[in-house]
Structure formats: C-alpha cells, structure tokens
Amino acid sequence: MRFPHSRLRTRVLLAAGAALLGTALLQAPATARTPSAGSADAMAPQAVIWEDNFDGPAGQAPDQNKWRYDIGGSGWGNNERQYYTNSTRNSALDGGGNLVITARRESGGFQCHYGTCEYTSARLLTAQTFTQTYGRFEARIKIPRTQGIWPAFWMLGGGNWPNDGEIDIMENIGREPSTVHGTIHGPGYSGGAGIGASYTLPGGQQFADAFHTFTVDWAPDSITWYMDGIQYQRRTPADLGGNTWVFNHPFFMIMNVAVGGNWPGYPDGTTVLPQTMTIDYVRVSTLGSGSSGTPITGLAGKCVDVAGANSADGTTVQLYECNGTVAQQWTRPGDGTIRALGKCLDVANAGTADGTRVQLVSCNGNAAQQWVYTSGRDLVNPQANKCLDVTGNNSANATPLQIWTCTGGANQKWTV
Template identity: 80%
Template structure:
C-alpha cells in the first residue's frame, strides 16, 4: 500500500517483531516461471512493455506476459502455513489465522471505507473461498470525513503468524471499478517504513489489466517505493478470473510472479546508500480499500458492492536459496551441537568438539531457520532477554526460530535483535548457547 501509511492497533504492533537492518541491491526485472504446479498457465498472447502509469509510485515500466530469458527460481519446500477457506457459507474466517484492523481513520491515505469485523464484509462462501466485500453505506459508522460512505474489511496475521523468508502466495479474483483498491501485502512491524513493507499485489481500479509489486523502506517509501508493474496481455482484465500472486523471499532477494511468470526481482545492495530491511519476520494483510490519494475516488461508473475472492493463501519454505547440511563452528573451533543427539523439543544446544555426527549437521533451507535432526534452532519461550537459552524445537514459523547471518559472522535472532552467544565465553565441551546483546566478541562469531 502506498503514500502515507496505515495506523495499526497496539496488539498488531506487538506481534510484528524487531527489525535487523542491512544493505540492499536492486536488479532489473526479469521474466521467468515459478516451478509450482499450483500456478495457472501463463497467458498465450505476448505484448510489449508499456509506459508506466502516470503518478504511480513505482520504478520501472509494467511488464507483460511476454516470455524473456528465464531465471532459475528457488526450489519450494514444505508448506509452513496455509488457509484454504473451507467451511460453510457465511462463516467468519478462521480467528486462529486472521484478525482484523477496524476503523475509518482514512489509514493515512484519505481512504473512504470503514473496516469492520462483520461477516457482511468478510466471510466464507461455502465453496472454498473467502470473500471480502466493499459495500456502499448510508450512515451507521463515522469516518474521518463524516458519516462513512463505505464499509470493507482488512484481515491480517500480525497476532497469529509471522515469517521471515519463503514463498508467499495467494490465488485471488480481484474487484473492479474506479476508486477500488485491493491488495495482498506484508509488513515487518509497526514502525513504518523502518520495519519494511512488501506489496505482493496491488491494483487500482482505473488500471484493470495491471498489478503492482513494490517494496517500501527507510528513504524509499510511499511514492518513492521501489517496484514494477505487470500487465496482462491482450486486454485481459484481472477481475475477470482468478490469478496467482507470488513472492519468493530469500535472505538476499525478493522475486515477484503473476500466474507463474516472474516480472521483477530485487536483491541486496544498490539502494543509493539506503537500507535493506527485509531480514526479519513479516505478517500478511489482505484488504479492499475504497478511495485514496493513489486510486482516486469512486464515481458514477463505480458499481457497488465489489468483492475480492480468495481461493487460498499459502506460505512455503524455499530450499533453493539455502545451504546443505554442514557444521557451524565458533569459539575455539568447536561446533554447535545438539546435546546427546536428542531430537526432543527443549534439548539444549551447546558447544562441543566437532565430531561429524548428525547432532552437528545444520541446514539453512532459505526460510530463516537453522535446522538439525529434523527440528529448528529455537530461542526458549520466544524470549528476548540476555541469557535466554537456545534449544532444539519443532519448527513452527515463529520469530524465535528466525536467524540472520551477518557479514561480521554474527548469527542474530531478529525478534530479540540479539546474537547467538557461548555462555560465559567458555570453550569447554557442553557449554550451553544463549542469546545476548551483540558485542562483537569471539564467543559470538560463527562460521556457517
């Protein structure tokens, strides 16, 4: 979502996790196909790229479905989280997966809708879809401009699921019409734009054949966001059918696809000295806004109600950007080791002489986790305090199991913004590992 940023409820902010900052590089958009069997067949017609939309806050011209030199996509691993929206018609979406933003403040963009948690605005349709409905209203809610003219819904996973890295995708049939603004996107926290934003799909109603993918961060937010647009060839319109919108997010790249066709890739470094902030857990958002600075406002041509229909939302791990099993060595050349080679949840992770056993073989599958014996390196009880022990636990996608590896050889848990640390700077066998404020000491340096 562009321009000024939405205001978030405190509960959503608490769930977002802290940001760990790095530097970034941009690469030119490329066109390729994702390997997923779930994506739709690409359009058969080929069109030439067209000029960027006037006033649209993105970098680069829209890309059409025309084929270009392929680029290898990351291999897709297991599904981490999904919602297929199964259930009876009229039922609210699963509250263990989705919560709501509520209100009519304008959300920083002079939007005209009041977001509700009513099933009038978001409900299952009984055939495996979630439907978000924007309705014209005649009073009943108060907005920043007076009695609200519209209601809609904005669903988010800030309190239920956050994840760093992976494939994020949804199969969606978007609404249509002047002033209608559907989006599927992600935020890294409540401190915008420092915590970052990844827009997987945005459409504004006056561009029925175009969707936008954008990143926003410090110094490149709002109208200065970095992104590109994708145009369906042959005059096709996105509202006429379902399309699959995907990003593959790896530690050093974000790649966008529509229906399996890659149209943009951004990778770490060339932001003119600005900061890459896509190395910590984000949460997902789906919404339909009505009006706003960028899309403009409904007019006599806008039919209401308008619906966005979501077939599924899915998050999968990526293995193509990760590494094979190997030792992680640190203080005194010793290895990160699972005590007793015990795969039970809660087993202490420690320092020990390197011995080549499975208890010292760690993989980094590209989803931000570090894994051994089929489980994840985990900060006990999702703690953030200095001295919180590190253990092995079943992989669950939360911020306690996210790690980034810095150029300075630190392994950092972004949720705590603290380093993997050898307790007491003690190189003796069986010294437990913990998290601690990053100091640059030898007991926090790791060869991965």
C-alpha cells in the same frame, strides 16, 4: 513512479500485533503440495509452513486462529473512504472454498475521518497469529474492478513504518483493470518513492475476469515477484541506492479492499458497488537452498546445463557432464515452462528455424518458453514444432543446444 500512495496507514496498527513480531510463530511444517500451473519456481518451496484454503459453510467468518481484523475509518494515512469492519457482510466464506471480501456503499452508521462513512469493507491480517521471515508467500485471487477501488495482498514488518518495511505482493487500482503492482517500501524509499514494477495482462484481459496467482519468493538478499508463475521483478539491496535493506526480520500478511484514497482516486459516477475480492487460498512455504529441481539427461548420459551457472538473460544452455550443481537442476511447474536458476529455457528471439540457439531468459509467458515432453522422450517447442537438439550430435562438454526438426535421433532424446 506509479506509486504515489503514502502508506501512513500502517502507523495505526495494533500495538499487540506489532509486539509479536519479535519471534516467528510457525505451525508444524506440512509436506509441500505439488506446484500448480500458477506457481513460481525460482526457489522451489520445500514445505508448507502456513495455509488457509477457506473451507467451511457459506457465511462463516474467516478462521480467527489465522486472521484478525483492523477496524475503523481513520483514512489509514491515504485519505481512504471506507470503514473496515469485522462483520460477515464484509468478509465471509462462500461455501465453495473461497474467502470473499466485500466493499459496500452504506447509508450511515459508521464514523470516518471525513464524517459519516459512505463505504464499508474489510482488512484482515496475521500480525497476532502468524509472522515469518523468508519464504514463498502466495495467494490465488480474483480481484474487483471499478473506479476508486483498491484491492491488495501485502506484508508489513511492524508498526514503525517505513523503517520496519513493507512488501506489496499485489496491488491494483480500479482504473487500471489489466495491471497489478509489486513494490517494496523502506526508509528512504517509501510512499511515492517505493521501489517496484507492474505487470499488465496481454490482449486487453482484465484481472477481474479470472483467478490469478500472486507470489513473492523472499530470501535474505532478494525479493522476486511472479504473476501466474511469470517472473516480472526482482529486487536486491543493490536496487536501493545506498538505502537500508529492512527485509531480514519477521513480517505478517494483510488482505484488504480499500475504497478511495490518494492513489486510486475516489468513486465517481462510473463506480459500481458492491465489489468483491475472492481468495481461493493463501499459502506460505519455506524456500529450498541449493538444488531445487532434477537433472535433464540426454546424449551420452550428460545433462542440460546453464553455462557457467550464470543466471543472466541470454546465457547459453549446453550439454555437460552431470555434476549435481544448481546449473543442472530443472523444474517443470506445470505451466509449460522448464526452469533453472529462477529463469526459463527459451528459444532465442522466438525463432522457429533449424539451428536457433536455446538460452536462459527471465520467464515472460512467451511461446518461445513453452515445451512439451512427449512419450518418445522429445522436448518439443510447439511454436516452432521442433525438438531440443544437441548441436552436431556432439557429446563433448559445452556443446550448445538448439532447436531442430525432430528426427528421432539420440541427440534429441531426453530423460526429464
């Protein structure tokens, strides 16, 4: 496993914050925003419950009605080296619609578990202001990079760790500038035994070079992780090896930048400070139930359909009489993909030949999952430069779909 950090730091949470977890503290739902290019789409969010867009003048502290602070230099159970403060030197708005958390090297003035603290940073949390059970939790963040730095966006279910549960939406360690991790911790699967996966940017890109959107869709029996709308992990009670699923009660959110610790290691001669984590927004939405999209209709007025409503990778996508089921509910989150049942419309094996079948596959960012809807009502896969096509111009139920050279025929016309 790649998660050797212990997370005992959760035991020092404020008792007042933990006590609030008995009831979800919700604001009045607002109308949901249109999903951005980076938004995930496994279960379309229905309404925004809570959000912070960090609007305000440069140097202003984050909204105390939304965020409070953990303060101190206890090591947080991981032998971390920073002292968390509530100073605007460590967390403040930048005047451009962002919150900036800054980790700094210090010359003294703060006492840590190991002596005089060498570093300060900030850890913001909603334990005393907002908790929620289930939903889409999302933030658009530009993370730092350097040896010994540890940025995170995560959630806790209370102060009794790991029994109350932990959901790590995004963690990164500075020595892995191209990789982020998503993990769950609970009784029997905590610390180094946490259950998770990682996502690595292609082509040597680094997360510190741009903003990226980190999302989990949390439902009663599943948690699904996305990076820029690409699903890279889904966990259910079946993944726990008989251990208890502890993700059915309110959790609160945390954002922090740690310095040092058992997992990331410690600053060395290559470390550059200060380092900043810049957050564009944090948003929590409800998740839809049942239908989460709209039909795509084509030949003979029939619908694009996932065979058997089966979400397994490789399931055939076909033409079928419109029936309103989730197998026919398609969404376009703005990143070029078309999605149903939490997965993407995909050209099998990234093929480009006429007759290559079309299927449902986990979203992975490949060109095989990119589609352009033209003014002529064609759905074109740009990599193949071919159209979504009803095989044999056959309008019978269960006729499979494929890609084919665009002809302008009725079997290639779609209403999206």
